[in-house]
Amino acid sequence: MKFYRSHILVCGGTGCSSSGAGALIDRFNEQLKLHALDQEVGVVKTGCFGLCEAGPVVIVYPEGTFYSRVRPEDVDLIVSEHMLKGRIVRKLVYHHETEEPAGQSLNDVEFYKHQTRLALRNCGVIDPEQIDEYIAFDGYKALARALTEMSPQQVIDVLKESGLRGRGGGGFPTGLKWQFCRNSPGEKKYVICNADEGDPGAFMDRSVLEGDPNAVLEAMALCGYAIGSDEGYIYVRAEYPIAVRRLEIAIRQAREYGLLGNGILGTEFNFDIHIRLGAGAFVCGEETALMTSIEGHRGEPNPKPPFPAQQGLFGLPSNINNVETFANIPQILLNGADWFRSMGTRRSPGTKVFALGGKINNTGLVEVAMGTPLRKVIYDIGGGIPKGKRFKAVQTGGPSGGCIPESLIDVPIEYDSLIEIGSMMGSGGMIVMDEDNCMVDIARFFLEFTVDESCGKCTPCRVGTRRMLEILDRIVSGKGEEGDLEQLEILAESINDTALCGLGQTAPNPVLSTIKYFREEYEAHIRDKRCPARHCKELLHLEITDKCRGCTACFRVCPVGAITGQPRARHAIDTSKCIKCESCIEKCHFGAIIKV
């Protein structure tokens, strides 16, 4: 194996790939060859580093220099300066939005300083297409130890003691889940990995699969050993081509090494894994719908009980866990339950990965210990709200979750505390909103998503959510009536009580939580026909103030000819013609056009 004095790690996650990381790798190889450095310096394509906002990301070891937004032409400079002469190219080094460009190493960067990377520990460190690198960082050691030193029951006992809870959203204790399946009678059982990540803005599972696919394979094999199964399925979205390709490579390499297949590590244990591609229906993230889809049927949920542990895939006992849950398991078995419990809180041990999005400076992936306050994630790691705007709310849990207002921003992040305040952990999407976001419109957006994604099998979800959406549509277009809020609450309650699966039951959450914390905003829409955030187009009009200098810029840009006036005199907008496209606001140099 080759020994390099330095390694250049280029992010190969979806985020950085789409901002041009692929071209960087070729350019690096070409430039290194040109400078005759190709024997000394190795180029590695890794998984996501999490700071997608600053992509494409390049890290140079052993210094740990963190370069961001690297363009192909920058590569020449990095090679000729950093690799050839050992001088760090300061102008390309990443720095926090709010701090001076001082930090040059990964650990100095604010974004990483407050993180605890467990599920993501290998992402951005190893080459996900080389099983050897995973093995070097203690990969498959947990499986080896379990197969030779532990009984299946002992594996489950460690998981139970660790207190690991499902990272897919529900937060059900993983050890208990495995125990149910183990106790279920039957010769043939299945292990299923739920990689059908569908929440808008959530991409933690994708990043784990892209950056550390072997961790998921190892955990699935461990699960197979624990519950007595010899076959596993990974249900992954077809929209994740890089994740699928890396999984295929990982499975192939694991089979070649005999870490999957028959007689694993010289024992009697057999286990193999298949991939099933999902077509991107949100409901297929629900476990019963997911299994129906693997069986080749239309993805629709079924009532529980029977639970998957009793009657799952092909009617046989099955255990289903989410990608991030699996990614935690090998380390728990290696380091023990106490180690895992030393992180996070008593009720929610360990860490959680969040996908930060919306009105935040550092869009990307972060992993923090459970119990970390939201404020720390949003301000210290996320870098706060762009353009000096005021924080308004954060949406967690995607279409099943709720909005958390500023007054609750110091709440520690854990399963139970989030449910107490009307939201939920969900799979870990975190969408930040500022003063310009209308909360009624946000609720409408999420509800529109669930209406689109409802499979239509049960009436409360199919019809009920649509009725709710109609009311919200009315409210944002200024036709809200007294009694609408009460009607929404009644509908929400009945849908929550009667819908067949998790999708329907939780669909009203975004509406309920915004009514709870932003009731006055709803009331302003309904009673005063006014949108406090000045977002809902039907409820506002544009005006030109006396700041206008008569430069005619707005006049020229208006697509419908709604602006009138003479040069060097104040202009005016004809509101009957205006379509509120806001082109004039963008064009005005004097800030003279306002929304009222």
Added chain:
Amino acid sequence: MKSISELEQIRQRTLDRLNQRLEDRSDEVRVVVGMGTCGIAAGARAVMMAFMTECTLRKLSHVTVSQTGCIGMCRFEPMADVFLPGQEKVTYVNLDGDKARRIVTDHIVNGNPVTEYVITSQLGSAGKEEDQ
């Protein structure tokens, strides 16, 4: 793969290659070669390659060979600093490939700095003070 020892072999073999990407290694030995324009012109690249090949041959996975810029004593190039855990750094001057190999054997493996290559006050008064 039929046994855990095979797994361990792969682990060890790959780790040798990846050691630089691990953090907080307490047993890490660092060799820093001066690779400013002056160093490169004086033959630092051959010195660095000698360090690297020797470390590979001897399977010294705890050694990191890295580079740095000019430290201002260009007339002593090629230069290299060797950092052993818990010890003061030792600065070697006027190196070549053979000297580098000897430093690996005598200093890094056996713990005896090669005094005749170490910077001294005769060579440069500034260097002596800085390194003692």
